[in-house]
Amino acid sequence: MAKRHTPAMAKIAAKREREIARNHGKEVQSSPGKEAWKRLKRNRLAIVGLVVIALLILVAIFAPMLAPYPYNVMDYDHPFEFPNSEHWFGTDQFGRDIFSRVIYGTRISIPIGFMCVIVAFALGGTLGAIAAYYGGRVDNIIMRIMDIIQSIPSMLLAIAVSATLGGGMRNLIIAIAVSTMPARSRVVRASILTVKRNDYIESARAMGASSRRQLLKYMLPNAIGPILTAITFSVATAILTVSSLSYIGLGIPEPMPEWGALLAASKAFLNTYPYMLIFPGLAIMITVLALNLFGDGLRDALDPRLK
Amino acid sequence: MSENTNNVPVLELKNLVVHYETQDGVAEAVNGISLKVNASETLGLVGETGAGKTTIALTAMGLLPDVGHVIEGEILLDGKPITITSRKKRDKKHYNKMMRAFRGGVMGMIFQDPMSALNPVMYVGDQIAEVVRLHNSVTKTEAKQRAIEMMETVGIPGARYNEYPHQFSGGMKQRIVIAMALACNPRVLLADEPTTALDVTIQAQVLDLMRDLQKKFKTATLMITHDLGVVAETCDSVAVIYAGEVVEYGTAEHIFNNTKHPYTMALFNALPSLDKDVDRLHSIQGLVTDPMDLPEHCSFCERCTERCDACSIIDPVTTEVEPGHLVKCIKYMSQESIDAMLASKAEGKEAK
Amino acid sequence: MLRYIGKRLLWMIPVILGVLLIVFALSAITPGDPVDQIVGSDAAPEVKEAMREKMGLNDPFLVRYGRYLIGIVTRGDFGTSYATGEPVAKEIFQKFPNTVKLTFLAVAVALIIGIPLGVISAVKQYSFIDNASMVFALLGVSIPQFWFALMMMLVFSVKLHWLPTTASTGGALGWVMPVAMLGIANVGNIARTTRSSMLEVIRQDYIRTARAKGQKENVVISKHGLRNALIPVVANIGNTIGVSLGGAVVAESIFSLDGVGLYMLNSINNRNWQSVQGGLILIAVCFSVVMLCMDLIYTVIDPRLKDEFNAKSKIAANKRAARKAAKAARS
DSSP states (O other): OOOOOOHHHHHHHHHHHHHHHHHHHHHOOSOHHHHHHHHHHHOHHHHHHHHHHHHHHHHHHTHHHHOSSOSSOOOTTSTTOOSOSSSTTOBOTTOOBHHHHHHHHHHHHHHHHHHHHHHHIIIIIHHHHHHHHHOHHHHHHHHHHHHHHHTSOHHHHHHHHHHHHOSSHHHHHHHHHHHHHHHHHHHHHHHHHHHHTSHHHHHHHHTTOOHHHIIIIIIHHHHHHHHHHHHHHHHHHHHHHHHHHHHTTOSSOTTSOOHHHHHHHHGGGTTTOTHHHHHHHHHHHHHHHHHHHHHHHHHHHHOGGGO | OOOOOSSOOSEEEEEEEEEEEETTEEEEEEEEEEEEEOTTOEEEEEOOTTSSHHHHHHHHHTOOOTTEEEEEEEEEETTEEOOOOOOOHHHHHHHHHHHHHHBTTTEEEEOSOHHHHSOTTSOHHHHHHHHHHHHSOOOHHHHHHHHHHHHHHTTOOGGGGGOOGGGSOHHHHHHHHHHHHHTTOOSEEEEESTTTTSOHHHHHHHHHHHHHHHHHHTOEEEEEESOHHHHHHHOSEEEEEETTEEEEEEEHHHHHHSOOSHHHHHHHHTSOOSSSOOSSOOOOOSOOOOTTSOOSSOTTGGGOTTOOGGGGTOOOOOEEEETTEEEOOGGGSOHHHHHHHHHHHHHHHHHO | OHHHHHHHHHTHHHHHHHHHHHHHHHHHHOSSOTHHHHHOTTSOHHHHHHHHHHHTTTSOHHHHHHHHHHHHHHHOOOOBOTTTOSBHHHHHHHHHHHHHHHHHHHHHHHHHHHHHHHHHHHHTTTSHHHHHHHHHHHHHHHSOHHHHHHHHIIIIIIISOOSOSSSSSSTTHHHHHHHHHHHHHHHHHHHHHHHHHHHHHTTSHHHHHHHHTTOOHHHIIIIIIHHHHHHHHHHHHHHHHHHHHTOOHHHHHHTTOOSHHHHHHHHHHTTOHHHHHHHHHHHHHHHHHHHHHHHHHHHHHOHHHHHHHHHHHHHHHHHHHHHHHHHHHHO
16 A cells, blocks of 8 residues: 655655765766666566566557457356366356456556556646645645545545546546555655755756756656656556455456456355466466566665665 | 783784675775784874775774675784684684673774764663673663763763763764773773764864873773874874775874875875965875775875886885884885895796 | 644644545535435435435535534534444444454564564575565565455365354454455565665664674664664554554455445445545544554654654744744734
């Protein structure tokens, strides 16, 4: 679930982030991106994560070619088939090939995961950036509103919003984006505050750069490190949340083979055909694991002190 | 501990070599240093950052990081070795157990940065009492008593026992660190840049305090600093360290009044002077020699203003220029020995 | 300090107002008519209209908002459930013990396993035990909790018949799987947080100072290291408690555990808005209280923070005094 900060915690985090920025500002002034990439390449697990993510994206793109069967065609002659050479993951109660359904599932979970995060960062990030840039009263008002939203547990808020808007991909994205918006705004705000204290912003201001120009040209690129890490972890969380919501019946409706929904539909066969439950869950786990591995690597690469 | 009245120095370094073996290569931090400190005496270790001064202190305490190893040589405490070169797990374990008894007890250490040397979430008094309890069989109250006594000794009211480090100023914190280091009447005090992080006025107070305490406890002190002012005020003898080697060694008088080594001279030239009106301070050109990539010849020669051709070929041997005053520079070697070394060097090259 | 606590408690008023606003907004755009639940969706339009009028649903937005607030303030009335006719507050508090029990058991498991795992990992960085526990922790945060629950059911209920599939049956045994399900993610989280925080701490100078005193290594770690490393861990725990007290929705629904989460889920699904708004307000207040407690715990762990809070309220007080003085001078 989204990370929450109390005021005290936020303060500690900000302090630590300032220190981090100071520390690696010294070291990687020349080209922070390149240095970080070098460190990332050395981290084998992170590269494994990255490769798995890339493969999953390819699977999503070429799903129709890779899947041996269509995801939604029912075959009443072959229901409940145990995994075999023709149906690698077996078939479900309608005779649909589970392997194909899991493959098509990448077309749902992965884009949704990314979209949730993009929308959440677009909403929360903008607010966080505005708060950090203008500071003072604007900052106070925006962040207090975020506090209020955050005092509703994000899972409950997501459920409430998606129940209000109804099912479907778009509404699910909105629900998750809204419920995670405060946490994302905090991340962006913290990184921009860190950068804002650096001297080159002062010099940009002294040279008369306009506010918007300052924000975009000078602050964002330098604040991007922690934000990238946060994005990676957020996609992992979003994919887990989507599948949980689908599992309790609020996500993507049938016959779309969303992984959580596949599990929800198979739950009834836990006693009789448990194989149906194994593969969709594994698919979720591998995706999330890959994202977490990559996120860990990214964090370490951007914060070399931990090595 | 037996009191040594004969001439065994309290702390002695014998041809100490320490390397850090990291992923990026081997850093040769200390390269054959031999030194002695007697009771009630202060030896100054002077040199730039990265010369290997702190490594010496950490080696003596047995607190080298995991990548640091004593390659050869040893450090003796009252004539008994307190370093190991073995890397066997069992030996290390045994060694650590032995060193635990010395650390904080017979040997005290003052760290460079008082701001970060104290545990921020523990009462300062308890931090002093902790070391007392570790090395004396005393009750909690007795340890507390002793801690308060030590706080008073360094000029902090004992009533502040139950306060946290952040409630003290930098100078006060350093006093607490000193109290901690001296709480068990150590025979050796390793002071690693004890005043660097402090204001000048506070520096003087802390140095005075250390001197008084040394008189009182008769400790042998190793004063590590890059500040020649501190050396002048506190040290009986001085070793100037460059790239892990002693380049000049002598009494404070030798070093200050009869400076021989070009590096030592350069250090003096870099000092602001009160009686000369100069526009800008001299700095020593170039950077400290990279300990990952030490040359076979004199390691200072690239930065030396008095270098000659032979400097970039041979590594000078240490020469005694007057009784007790050692210099490691080609300038003070006899012409014959230089020629001999050049010849053997040339031979070695041909043989290759 | 007291001033700080007071300020934080006062802050709950805007939280309640805000949460209420969110719920009202959601109920306004939601399709479906709450009246359907009471009189049935096939009731005559006049009956529905009469019911709506009676419930005050036809009043303007602000009137309803105000009336609800007055209800809370004057009578402690958080509304009445459409479904049962019972006061929402009463229903929530009935469900609360189960949720609290689940939360604290899961957090306790996470602490008992997660903190030692993280500490050992940090102390023996890159060793086998570090790698093994970090793989375990990573799996813990990557595994979909509900799937983990299903797999546990498969093994322990279906195959081995050791554990019941619902929490309400089987007494203490029924709690094993829900607690394990929430616990595994928390163990992973806490172990990872502890490790990275501990790694940072053991590089600090004061750890070296402690070693220089001749202290034993494990005492150095436990006495000087752990407490300093604990703040991010406490923050993590606070988060988990705060979120889980609002109902571990998925866990409660999988194991039919009659707690706040399941209650909220059912209320949301049934468009029982009175229950949703009452429930969310209580949960938000509860969350704020937990967060306040966590902040107070920080100050116990790290005395520097206490001084910082005090200093901050002192500065605020000074500012106020200055403003007052300025005003007085002007008039």
